[in-house]
Each structure stands twice: as structure tokens, then as C-alpha cells.
Amino acid sequence: MGAYGLRCISISYVTTIFQNPVSHFSTLSLKSHLRKGHLVDLKEQFVSLSSNGYIKEAFDFFVPKIWEEPNLFSHLLQACIFRKSMPLGKQLHSLIITSGCSSDRFISNHLLNLYSKFGDLQTVVTLFDRMPKRNTMSCNIMIKAYFQNGDFESAYRFFNEMSERNVATWNAMVTGLTQFEMNEEAMLLFSEMNDLGFMPDEYSLGSILRACAHLGVLLAGMQVHAYVMKCGFVFNLVVGSSLAHMYMKTGSMQEGEKIIKSMPIHNVVAWNTLIAGKAQNGYAEEVVNHYCLMKMAGFRPDKITFVSVISACSELATLGQGKQIHTEAIKSGVSSVVAVVSSLVSMYSKCGCLEDSVKAFSECKEPDVVLWSSMIAAYGFHGQGQEAIRLFHQMEQEKLQANEVTFLSMLYACSHSGLKDKGLEFFSLMVDVYGLKPWLEHYTCMVDLLGRSGCLEEAVAMIRDMPVRADAIIWKTLLSACKIHKNIEMARKIAEEVLRIDPQDSASYVLLSNIHAAAKSWQDVSEVRKAMRDRRVKKEPGISWLELKNQVHQFSTGGKSHPMSVEIELYLEELTSEMKFHGYVPDTASVLHDMDNEEKEYNLAHHSEKLAIAFALMNTQEGVPIRVMKNLRVCSDCHVAFKFISKIKNREIIVRDSSRFHHFKNGTCSCGDYW
Known part of the structure; x- marks a missing residue:
């Protein structure tokens, strides 16, 4: 069969396979589309149709033109990408081979691009190896294909082996490296690109600004900003958004917001x-x-x-x-x-x-590993450590690889559920089996786990031996454990460590003051408070809030700013009397001042969370759960009181403090008094 006959068969075949295009318009609207386009020749009409996704219509209407101008194949290939249709692309590839156009470098590059966009790296490599003639564009497409398929090592090797590079090559490398969070390498390459006189495009500029944001290097970001202004990209939507993101991510919120507002659209x-x-x-x-x-x-x-x-x-x-x-x-x-x-x-x-x-x-x-980790964290936050463990094992059965965040959630769950041995097992599993390097946050969870269970010396040893530098948070975690176990001597030493790192940390002063108050060492309490005054350290006020009928109501300890403060105080008096009748005894030992018992009880009764719950009881129907949020840790007296209230009023009371959730129901708490 001659070439003409082979072409006729190909035309008939492709006309058949393009029978089900995505048609956004009727035949009538298609003719209107052609008339209104102000197009002067068939080629322009072909380009217009194919670029708008009318693959079958373009092919049917312009079959004779294709053989005279093979480059029109490129528009059909682009249309396949636009339509996200790999089968049509492969069928076009067959026709290109049949037509004898597969050796054309221009069309071959478009084929490379097609398979690259659809993630078929093996075919991209095969086509590239078979190309009789290649150019820089061919190599650039290969780099993008490697990056798209997660093979940045091959992309880097390919880049280094290129004898000739253009601006698109450099842009592809900078953009690709940032996708894999190789931000430092991307910044070095960007600097080299600039030294060689290559002009970045909007995407590489956006990528390098995101690299600055992830690395937290504001100064480098500002230098790129100056370069952006010099290149005239300052009002570009992609660059402008990336620039704003960089400033916001590095803490310059106002500067980032100003850039967004200055964008013309x-x-x-x-x-x-x-x-x-x-x-x-x-x-x-x-x-x-x-x-x-x-x-x-x-x-x-x-x-x-x-x-x-x-x-x-x-x-x-x-x-x-x-x-x-x-x-x-x-x-x-x-x-x-x-x-x-x-x-x-x-x-x-x-x-x-x-x-x-x-x-x-x-x-x-x-669900991916992030979602599994979020659910594990949710169980831990609510004190359901066993459920978190069950979910972790289920995740392993699903063949999902746990990461550092997953283990952080697991250690937190074990810590807040009193599962010391399980926590130690998971820490060992993370390091020895999964080969993950613990973060400071993992060590903080372990110190919390050991400290809560009374192993204070082991917790100190872990801090001393860990390969990362201790921060104020990890020492405060141990200080809190000292409060639980009433270890005054260790608390003093640990407080010194915290205040050496952060002399203005009010929580450490308060914790130390609490420990002395519990031991009725009022002279030591006074000295701690004097140190706070001398250093102008202010204690964070206790604040609680709840949402009622789409309105947020806020309460502060001892505060009377709420419109119903008088009614709330009267209700609290009645509620406290009712609680005492059922056996409630105010825990006056938790009051930090040397005062008589009556004053202490009044102080306890006006904690922000008690005010919030009293307000909720007054303004919600029976049986409706009460949800209260607090910025600080719930005190021991409030914890006892809420158990009584939940039983007396037959209400579920859910309190979120700075550490975890407490679910009070029928006189018990979900934490099992372990918090």
C-alpha cells in the first residue's frame, strides 16, 4: 500500500476515535464561534478550535491542511493536554508516527511535553533517547519530567550534563528544587543564575520567594524583593502573592498585607x-x-x-x-x-x-499520613490514649509510613493518658525501627511523660543527654511535674534554668509560686512575687470563653465586665451551697495568697471557668452539653467542682484548657484525674 493509502486509513481511523469530545457548544454555536473570531485563514481557525478543546471539529475541518503543515499537530497535542485526555494523546502519537512526522524535532518536543504532563516518565525517556535531533527545549522538558515524577537527582544530573542552557533551563531547576524543599540549593542556583545574566520568570521568582519563606530568611527575601522591583515584576499576581507570603511567613505581617493591598488586581x-x-x-x-x-x-x-x-x-x-x-x-x-x-x-x-x-x-x-496523624492527635488531646494506639496500629496495617508528626501525636497521647511504658515503646520504635530523628518537641513529650509518672530524675537525665539544646518549654514541662509531685528543691533548680533562658516568662514564676503556696511557704511566695515586680513580669490573666447562639462570651478571673455579672454571682452562691450539700469542699490550698478561708473560697468561686459555666447553666436548656475554653490550665479546685456540677445538674461539661480537654460527666472526668 502506498503512502497516500496509508494516510487515508489514518485519517479515517482518527476521525473515528475522536467521536466523543467534550462539547461545550452546539454545532450552531460552533459556526458562530468561527464567524465571530475575525479569523482570516484556515490555519488560524484550526489553532482557535484546537486550543479551545474542539479536537474532533478541528481534525474534521482541517484534515487536508495537516499534511501540508505537520506543525499543526502541535496544537492538537496541546488540546489533549487541555482536555486532560491521555488516550487521545496516544492516538495522535500513532497518527504522527504513521504520517512520518515523528522525526520532526518540533513535534517530538510537543510529544515529550504531552507525556511529561501526564506523568509517563518512562515514555518521555524512551522518546528522548530516540530523538535524532534534540535542542535545549528537549532537555528542559526532560528536567521538568524528572521533577514532576519526584526524581530530582536525575534532574540535577541532567542539568549538570547539559552543554547549553537557556533561561528556561535555570527557571525549571529553581522551581523544581523548591518543590522538593531543597530551598538552600535553589537559592544558590538562583544566585548563580543571576550572576550569569539569566532573567528569572514569574514562576522561578515565586519559587525563590517561597524558599526564603520556608527558610525564614527575611534579609534574603528583601533582597529578592529589590530584584523583583528592578525586573518590573512587582505587580505580577504570582510574584506579588509569593512576596506577600514571604513577608508574612517571616513575621512581617504588615509588610505582606501592604503588598497585597498595593496589587492592582x-x-x-x-x-x-x-x-x-x-x-x-x-x-x-x-x-x-x-x-x-x-x-x-x-x-x-x-x-x-x-x-x-x-x-x-x-x-x-x-x-x-x-x-x-x-x-x-x-x-x-x-x-x-x-x-x-x-x-x-x-x-x-x-x-x-x-x-x-x-x-x-x-x-x-x-486518608493520607497527615489525616491519620490529625486523628491520632485528636484522640490524644481528649485523653483517649488507647484509641490513639489502636489507630496507629490500624495505620500500620494500611501500609502507611508514620512520620515525625505521627509519633509526636502518639507520645502526646501516651503522656496525657498515663501510658508511660507505651510512650517509651513508641519513642524506641520511632528511633530504632523507623529511623526517625527526634525533634525537641518529641523530647518535651517524653519529659512530660516521665515527669507526670513521677520519674523526675529520669526526666532530668533525658534533658541533659538529648542531642538538641533545651529550651524554656521543656524545662517548664518538668517544672509543672515538680508541682504535681510537690518536689520543691528540684522545682527551684529548674525554675532557675527556665528564667536563665527566658527571664520574662511569667508561667515559671507562677508555677514556682504555686509550689511554695501549696507548701504554705508564704515568705517564698512573696519573694517570687517581688522578683516578678522587680523584673516587670506580668502574670497572664485567666480568661475563659464560650459560644452561645453564635456569640462569644468572655470571662476573666474575678472580673465583673460581663452584662450579667451580678446575676452570675448570685447563681454561683446558690450553686456552691448546693455543691457543699453534696460533699464539695473548696481546695483552699490552691490559693496563692495568705488569707483567711472565707476570702480563699470567694477567690476560688470567681475563677473565669466557673463564671463561664454558671453563665452557661443559666442560659442553656437542660441536657445541652456545655463547652468552655480557657487560656490557662484548669486548677485543681475547679476540676473537683466541675465533677460535682456535672452530677448535680446532669450536664456534660467539656473544658479545654491550655493542655488538653476534660469531659466531665456523672461526677467523673475523662482524664481520670491525671492531667
Whole structure:
């Protein structure tokens, strides 16, 4: 059969295989599309159709033209990428081979790009090896293909072996390295690229700014900012958003916000950058406000938006608002995205709704290691260590590789459930079996685990022997254990360690003062308080809050700023009398001042969490669970009182303090008095 006959068969074959394109318009609207395009020749019409995804229409209409200009194949290949159709791409590849165009370097590069975009690295390598003629573009596509498939070593080797590079080569390398968090290498390469006079594009500039953000190098980021201004990219959406992200990530919130506001136009990426920056810097309320402004401006939130906003609801512990945003995520079609589900698990957990966390986790079809770790952390936060262990073993059965965060969640769960031996097992498993290097946070969990169980000397030895430098937090963790076990001498030494690192840390003074007060060493309490005054250290006030009818009510210890403060005080008096009738005895030993018992009892009765719960009892229906959040640790007297209240009033009381959740029900607490 001659070449003409072979071509006719090919034409007939491809006309048949393109029978089911994605048709956004009818035949009539297609003709209108052609008329309104102001196109002057068939080639332009072919390009227009193929670039808009009309593969079958383009092929049917322009078959004769293809054989005269084989380069038109490139537009069909691009259309396959646009349509995300690998089968059509492979069929076109067959036609290209049949037509004798496979040796054309221009078309071969487009084929390389096609298989690269669809992640078929083996075919990309095979095609590249068979190309009779290659150019720099061919090599650039290979670099991108290696990076896309996670083989950065081959990409680096390929780059080093290239005899000729262009600006696209350098940009591909810088962008690819940052994708694998090889940020320092990317910055060195960017510097070399600049020295050689190559101009970065918007994507490599955006990547290098993200590298500066991850490394926390503000000065280097500012230097890139100056370079951005010099290159004229300052108003580019990609670069502008990356620049703002860099400033926010390195703590310069105002500068980042100023850049976003100076951009002439905004898109979803810009809004997400601003919202994520607010979330990362602790401006949870502003996150929710900007989320509302984003919607009012006509932009549709995406999965990245919802991750930030749901995380903000976690910090605010606003369950009603969190549920509302969950509903909006469902309507937007992103509620099943794993990153969003992880945020939902965390949000419901931090709002005291562990059951909803379990529900969100169980409904996810393909949970990743981040989601598993989030669920394990949720169990640990609520003191359900055994459930966390069960989930870890289930995760292993699913052949998912636990990472440092997973083990951190496990150690936390063991620590807050009194599972000392299990915690030691998991630490050993992490180091000896999984080969993971412990972070300072892992050692802090282990010190907490040992300290809570009374092994204070072992905890000190671990701090002394660990390969990373101790910070104030790990010493404060041990100081808290000294308070539990009333070890005054060790507490004094540890307090010195904390205050040497952070002389302004109010929590350490308070802990030490608590220890002396418990031992009725009032002279030592006075000395600690005098040291605080001399160093102008202020104690963080106790604050509790709860959400009622979509409104957040806040209470401070001894405060009378709430509109119902008089009614709350009267109700507390009646409630305290009722509790005493059922056997409640105020724990006056936890009061830090030398005063008579009546004054101590009054002081205890006006703790912020008691005020919040009294308000909730007055303003909610019987049987409705009460959820209260507190910025500090719940005191021992409040802990006892809430057990009495839960039984007397037949209410479930859920309290989140700075350390964990307490679920009070029928006179008992979920922590088993181990917190």
C-alpha cells in the first residue's frame, strides 16, 4: 500500500476515535464561534478550535491542511493536554508516527511535553533517547519530567550534563528544587543564575520567594524583593502573592498585607495568601473577616481557603461558625479533599466534638499520613490514649509510613493518658525501627511523660543527654511535674534554668509560686512575687470563653465586665451551697495568697471557668452539653467542682484548657484525674 493509502486509513481511523469530545457548544454555536473570531485563514481557525478543546471539529475541518503543515499537530497535542485526555494523546502519537512526522524535532518536543504532563516518565525517556535531533527545549522538558515524577537527582544530573542552557533551563531547576524543599540549593542556583545574566520568570521568582519563606530568611527575601522591583515584576499576581507570603511567613505581617493591598488586581491566590498569612500569625478573627470579604468581592473560596479558615475556627473554638464553614465547604465540593478533612478533624476536636472528628475521618475515602496523624492527635488531646494506639496500629496495617508528626501525636497521647511504658515503646520504635530523628518537641513529650509518672530524675537525665539544646518549654514541662509531685528543691533548680533562658516568662514564676503556696511557704511566695515586680513580669490573666447562639462570651478571673455579672454571682452562691450539700469542699490550698478561708473560697468561686459555666447553666436548656475554653490550665479546685456540677445538674461539661480537654460527666472526668 502506498503512502497516500496509508494516510487515508489514518485519517479515517482518527476521525473515528475522536467521536466523543467534550462539547461545550452546539454545532450552531460552533459556526458562530468561527464567524465571530475575525479569523482570516484556515490555519488560524484550526489553532482557535484546537486550543479551545474542539479536537474532533478541528481534525474534521482541517484534515487536508495537516499534511501540508505537520506543525499543526502541535496544537492538537496541546488540546489533549487541555482536555486532560491521555488516550487521545496516544492516538495522535500513532497518527504522527504513521504520517512520518515523528522525526520532526518540533513535534517530538510537543510529544515529550504531552507525556511529561501526564506523568509517563518512562515514555518521555524512551522518546528522548530516540530523538535524532534534540535542542535545549528537549532537555528542559526532560528536567521538568524528572521533577514532576519526584526524581530530582536525575534532574540535577541532567542539568549538570547539559552543554547549553537557556533561561528556561535555570527557571525549571529553581522551581523544581523548591518543590522538593531543597530551598538552600535553589537559592544558590538562583544566585548563580543571576550572576550569569539569566532573567528569572514569574514562576522561578515565586519559587525563590517561597524558599526564603520556608527558610525564614527575611534579609534574603528583601533582597529578592529589590530584584523583583528592578525586573518590573512587582505587580505580577504570582510574584506579588509569593512576596506577600514571604513577608508574612517571616513575621512581617504588615509588610505582606501592604503588598497585597498595593496589587492592582486580586485573584483567589492573592486572597488565599492574605488569609493564610493571617492564620499563621495568629489573627484568627481577621481570617474569618477576610474570608467574608473575599466572598463579598465575588471570589469563590477553594480548598486552600477552607483549610485556613477552618484552622482559624479551631483556634477560636467557635463551633457554630466552624459548622457553618463546613457546610460551605460541602457546597463548594471540597469537603472530601484530604487537607480540608484534616482541618475539620482538628477543628471539631479543638471545639470539644471528638465524635464529629471521628465522623469526618471515617468518611474520608483515601486518608493520607497527615489525616491519620490529625486523628491520632485528636484522640490524644481528649485523653483517649488507647484509641490513639489502636489507630496507629490500624495505620500500620494500611501500609502507611508514620512520620515525625505521627509519633509526636502518639507520645502526646501516651503522656496525657498515663501510658508511660507505651510512650517509651513508641519513642524506641520511632528511633530504632523507623529511623526517625527526634525533634525537641518529641523530647518535651517524653519529659512530660516521665515527669507526670513521677520519674523526675529520669526526666532530668533525658534533658541533659538529648542531642538538641533545651529550651524554656521543656524545662517548664518538668517544672509543672515538680508541682504535681510537690518536689520543691528540684522545682527551684529548674525554675532557675527556665528564667536563665527566658527571664520574662511569667508561667515559671507562677508555677514556682504555686509550689511554695501549696507548701504554705508564704515568705517564698512573696519573694517570687517581688522578683516578678522587680523584673516587670506580668502574670497572664485567666480568661475563659464560650459560644452561645453564635456569640462569644468572655470571662476573666474575678472580673465583673460581663452584662450579667451580678446575676452570675448570685447563681454561683446558690450553686456552691448546693455543691457543699453534696460533699464539695473548696481546695483552699490552691490559693496563692495568705488569707483567711472565707476570702480563699470567694477567690476560688470567681475563677473565669466557673463564671463561664454558671453563665452557661443559666442560659442553656437542660441536657445541652456545655463547652468552655480557657487560656490557662484548669486548677485543681475547679476540676473537683466541675465533677460535682456535672452530677448535680446532669450536664456534660467539656473544658479545654491550655493542655488538653476534660469531659466531665456523672461526677467523673475523662482524664481520670491525671492531667
